[in-house]
Amino acid sequence: MRKLKEKIHPDTADKPTAKIANLRSSPHESAVRQVSGSARYVDDIPEPANLKHAAVGISAVASGIIKHINLDAVWASPGVIDVITSKDVPGHIDIGPVFKGDPVLADGEIKFHGQPIFAVLGHNVEVAKIAATLAIIEIEETPAILSVAVAKAAQSFVRPSQKMSQGDAAQGLKNAQHTAKGTLSIGGQEHLYIEGQVSMAIPEEEDRMFIYSSSQHPSEVQKLVAEVLNIKLNKVVVDMRRMGGGFGGKETQAAQWACIAALFAARKDCAVKLRLPRRQDMIVTGKRHPFENSFEVGFDDSGKISAAKIEVNGNCGHSPDLSDAIVDRAMFHVDNTYFLEHCHIDGHRLKTHQVSHTAYRGFGGPQGMIMAEAMIDKVARAIGKDPLSVRKLNLYGEHNGLTTPYGMQIEHDFSAAIIETLEKSSDYWSRRAAITTFNKNSPIIKKGLALTPVKFGISFTAKHLNQAGALVHVYTDGSIQANHGGTEMGQGLHTKVGQIVANEFGVSLNEVEITSTRTDKVPNTSPTAASSGTDLNGKAVQNACIIIKQRLAEFYAQLVGLRDQQVTFSNSAVHCGEHQLSWESLIHQAYYARVSLSASGFYKTPKLDYNRETGKGRPFFYFAYGAAATEVSVDTLTGEHKVDRVDILHDVGKSLNRGIDIGQIEGAFIQGMGWLTTEDLVWDEAGRLISNNLATYKIPAIGDTPAIFNVNLFDRPNEEDSIYHSKAVGEPPFMLAISVWCAMKDALSSLTNYTLDPQLETPATPERVMNAIASLEAQQ
Incomplete structure (x- = not known):
């Protein structure tokens, strides 16, 4: 058994010279669906019968104190079902992802031009959008800081400054043959994803909430929805099949709209969708930092x-x-x-x-x-x-x-x-x-x-984010389903993960299905960001595959009576010595022998110490x-x-x-x-x-x-x-x-x-x- 374990032990390092099957220019797993228009995004999901629509009312000033909000005209607008402000939030108002400072709706203070102050629920999109323009809001304007120069002069910081150094820069500049100075103004950038910010919340029994969200970080959406509703995380499930682009703009910025949709869904016991119009999306969401x-x-x-x-x-x-x-x-x-x-x-x-x-x-x-x-x-x-x-x-x-x-x-x-x-x-x-x-x-x-x-x-x-989980199932017909914590936003992550699964089991990529990212399958996931999607989730999926392979290899080696021989998986078959069995037959027999065909995988990036x-x-x-x-x-x-x-x-x-x-x-x-x-x-x-x-x-x-x-x-x-x-x-x-x-x-x-x-x-x-x-x- 020693050779067998060495061959497929979960901790075995990949060999850079190993021949890797299934790693070729396979097309994107949903390319045909995307080109043909049949790929489902959040707004394409069949709508529940009782679906209602939400919209937000935003600030017309950049800085100020809210003195009075008159929502009478909003309530009176035809088709309006519900209206909420920060006072109607049963749990946390602040949904800052790491540090505090991001209220789900403005809480007494206006922090930027376009900040959402209230939200409206209507029978359809147009009803909600029209009603959101009818509020009378009295704001006492305060001086706004609108540039880096003014902020620096005012010592206005969101977090403390940091420094790094090596050697003696001051002395080095003093001793240099030549010196030169320069400044550079670097503009920000709008994400301009093809699919805008959108979420749909569906209330379920006993305070449970199901969320569809175009988010790079489903676990964060789960956490913040739970905190806003004042319920446990295990009551919230977030599903994310694909995004029409993200680029970082849906790492933290997607959660607010899911929270607002969930608030309405919980209050009115109906499904709620909130999709931002493009112009409003550009106004109310963050950019690349200038x-x-x-x-x-x-x-x-x-x-x-x-x-x-x-x-x-x-x-x-x-x-x-x-x-x-x-x-x-x-x-x-x-x-x-x-x-x-x-x-x-x-x-x-x-x-x-x-x-x-x-x-x-x-x-x-x-x-x-x-x-x-x-x-x-x-x-x-x-x-x-x-x-x-x-x-x-x-x-x-x-x-x-x-x-x-x-x-x-x-x-x-x-x-x-x-x-x-x-x-x-x-x-x-x-x-x-x-x-x-x-x-x-x-x-x-x-x-x-x-x-x-x-x-x-x-x-x-942030060291703790360098971890990932995965869940792999092998079904009795030999087909494989894998789920991981990464999100697909067009970059081909699911395609690469599918290739990894196929390569590990030595089967065709057609045998592998990568399912929607879901918080009830793989918990506590990191965002798909920092270019780490394949690095982290690919390793986690590989780990799960190796665990299953270990079980199958031990079963097959025992079956053929060659426990000291290496077992390999290739060409849709398992091999041990001169013995060979098709993949489908192996799985069929393993099932009847009560071999577990499912495993969770995990990976954490090594060597990090900052x-x-x-x-x-x-x-x-x-x-x-x-x-x-x-x-x-x-x-x-x-x-x-x-x-x-x-x-x-x-x-x-x-x-x-x-x-x-x-x-x-x-x-x-x-x-x-x-x-x-x-x-x-x-x-x-x-x-x-x-x-x-x-x-x-x-x-x-x-x-x-x-x-x-x-x-x-x-x-x-x-x-x-x-x-x-x-x-x-x-x-x-x-x-x-x-x-x-x-x-x-x-x-x-x-x-x-x-x-x-x-x-x-x-x-x-x-x-x-x-x-x-x-x-x-x-x-x-």
């Missing part, structure tokens, strides 16, 4: 950085939400792939009277990482070298150093290899020469080129790497730009599904490009979001896709024991789009013969491009 950052960098004649002092200032909105961890991650990534021997990093979490900003793909990492590239560009322009040369000179490595500002050792650094490979495959230097010549002869259109790397840490920075008080430790299991070379054309008369060519080489370890991974890289890059170029969030002087629809907020369209778009995978297994030695792919490629911003700066710098570094704020809209050009002209 940041106002600055740096001072010391360097020598070669461009080698000797010291840096960096400050990141996150505009968190009115409450903490997830801002503590988001600003932490911005601080973790200000180094990107570069060794900063002497550095000091300050991170501030500013409180403003805006909607509470929240998780977004990259979770603060992009707002930190762009500062590393801003410093490199500044140094390169100062010494007259190509930025790529300066980037390569400052990479982590034995020649520089391998310790991050937070004390983590870089163990497996692929950045130099990726850059070198992409540098050649993209013909960087010949194109650089051609672009320089073009710019000398083109008075209006200027071209730019940039190759920028990415080093992104993988794990939740001390937030000291700012030192290991917050990440591993790093994912990548690089992008981007060429742009900028019209210096209008400020418009076009991305002409993009070459990407990205590290996903041993890919579980090349098609899905490449699709994630392409989508992340385009979304990042939108963040840095066109997606401009605008609030007016009263704190009202005026970019609140697709006429005033521009995401990239199909015409913005680069004409040449080459994406390749860096084919090298993860050295860490991740699932089949793959790597996370959700967030890291988003930051490859920083190359677009750097390329635009490169084009503008050609106006000064590459001697000045443009001050190009993001998003780099035509107006901001023209501002950067004017600034360059003023400096010459």
Whole structure:
């Protein structure tokens, strides 16, 4: 039996060289349904006979005290069934996910323009929406803080500031041959998921509540609904089959609408749906955090950085939400792939009277990482070298150093290899020469080129979230059903998990069904975020499969009388020595032999040990790497730009599904490009979001896709024991789009013969491009 146990013991590490079946570019498990329109989202679920609809009434000011609410006209509106305010909540009013500060409905104080104050239940959607506009609300306005600068001056913070340091930054700057300073305003970003925020609550017997929610965190929805209703968590079940996009916007922000729907459902004993209209969705939900950052960098004649002092200032909105961890991650990534021997990093979490900003793909990492590239560009322009040369000179490595500002050792650094490979495959230097010549002869259109790397840490920075559970059933016909705590939002998580199950049992992917994420199947789950969906849930599912395989292997070895032989599962059969039995027959016989064909699996990420008080430790299991070379054309008369060519080489370890991974890289890059170029969030002087629809907020369209778009995978297994030695792919490629911003700066710098570094704020809209050009002209 010893060999048998060694073969399939649950703790056995994956072998990076093992042949892995079922890991190919299988199409997304619901791709056909999504394209044909038959895939069910929350709003497509057949409606219960007694379904009613809810809507919210929102604030018209950004800051103030509620003096009086007159809801008479709301109640009198035709078709209205019920109206609630915070006073009607039987349990918790505050639904802050980590720290307090997020009332389910405004509780005496107005914190941002558009804050929900009351909710209406009507016989249909239109009835509820119309009634929600009829309240008379008396608010005593108070001064609103609407910018980072004002918040900082007022010492307005949602959480205490943090710092990280390595070496002696002050002395390093003092001793540096050269120093340079810079600031950067980094805009936020609207999630603009295709499916908006929506929940449906169905009351059941004995205070039980069933919730359908478009949420990345069903367990949090379960917890908050229970707390709002003042019932136990075991009375609430949350079901989430799929989302039409999330990007972080449904990690914490989905719970409020589920809570309001559940409140009405409990009060009126009827099913309730709450679906936000798109414009209102954009107004009342949090965005990517805007940041106002600055740096001072010391360097020598070669461009080698000797010291840096960096400050990141996150505009968190009115409450903490997830801002503590988001600003932490911005601080973790200000180094990107570069060794900063002497550095000091300050991170501030500013409180403003805006909607509470929240998780977004990259979770603060992009707002930190762009500062590393801003410093490199500044140094390169100062010494007259190509930025790529300066980037390569400052990479982590034995020649520089391998310790991050937070004390983590870089163990497996692929950045130099990726850059070198992409540098050649993209013909960087010949194109650089051609672009320089073009710019000398083109008075209006200027071209730019940039190759920028990415080093992104993988794990939740909150250690307790790095765990996952799974439940696997094998049925008597050999078919398999698996359930896990991750949520499918279009990224292909269920497809990858299905492949893992099929591979473990050696059966066809057609035999595997991944069911809706449900809190009564796998409890206490973490959000599907931090690029950890496959890492965590894939390992948990694998663990459950191995437990079942162990039972089946022991049964079959005993059946054939070869207990000392290894048992393997492949080609829809079980093998032991010269004996072979089909998968279906094995399951049939195991059932009659009373072998358990169901198991729960569990996984927790190893090696994590970070001390937030000291700012030192290991917050990440591993790093994912990548690089992008981007060429742009900028019209210096209008400020418009076009991305002409993009070459990407990205590290996903041993890919579980090349098609899905490449699709994630392409989508992340385009979304990042939108963040840095066109997606401009605008609030007016009263704190009202005026970019609140697709006429005033521009995401990239199909015409913005680069004409040449080459994406390749860096084919090298993860050295860490991740699932089949793959790597996370959700967030890291988003930051490859920083190359677009750097390329635009490169084009503008050609106006000064590459001697000045443009001050190009993001998003780099035509107006901001023209501002950067004017600034360059003023400096010459």
